[in-house]
Amino acid sequence: MRFWIVLFSSLMLTSGAMAQAKPTPQPGVAQPSARQMHLSRRYVELTQSDQMEQAIRGLIVGEANADPSMREMPAEDRAFMVDLATELTVDLMPQMMERLVPVYARTFSEEELTALVAFFDTDLGRSIAEKSIASTPEANAAMMSVMPQLFEKMAARVCARFGCDPAEMRAMMEGEANGATRPLNEKPGN
Structure with missing residues (x-):
């Protein structure tokens, strides 16, 4: 996946x-x-x-x-x-x-x-x-190559908020990035 x-x-x-220049969206140009x-x-x-x-x-x-x-x-x-x-x-x-x-x-x-x-x-x-x-x-x-850092930082912040294990969260995120899924009703760290 x-x-x-x-x-x-x-x-x-x-x-x-x-293009090197940042695009300037045209407001209202349908x-x-x-x-x-x-x-x-x-x-x-x-x-x-x-x-x-x-x-x-x-x-x-x-x-x-x-x-x-x-x-x-x-x-x-x-x-x-x-x-x-x-x-x-x-x-x-x-x-x-x-x-x-x-x-x-x-x-x-x-x-x-x-x-x-x-x-x-x-x-x-x-x-x-x-x-x-x-x-x-x-x-x-x-x-x-920076994805592992993103996963690590995200896992730490998510688990600080929701009280889960950052290592488990990171493993779950890496698994999902590699195509693994978890049930929709499963919360981080469960």
Whole structure:
């Protein structure tokens, strides 16, 4: 389960969302202009890469290696799952990217979209987009490396409030992150 959750959240890193400027939502803009849609589509096109499949495979392999249920699979089955997830994700990327167009068109002003397109339409912009995509698996691993600290701090604070054992809480949280579940009516530490 963790494998799929992290995979899909990680795809957002490769989705053209690597703009350096923080987006400025347009309050009350329910329907972006045709120009915003055009610029948004161009931005999405410019931030894609021929390295996308390689980056996606790297993310999927990394998550398969980190997921205990995937590690326990026979190598042949794990390879099948990695190949299948990569193939299906790559096949669906055009649809995912197309669905980002109206999101970016609503989020960024026409001026911001014009600046993004102007930047990513340069050699430097394309280089940054390529490197952003290529570094996604490593960036994902770096972000995931702090999860044990998050679990530890969260367990301590939750148990300070609810009177449970932080070690048990952390084990439960790590289990859930790796796909294990507990009954909905079970409280922490029970």
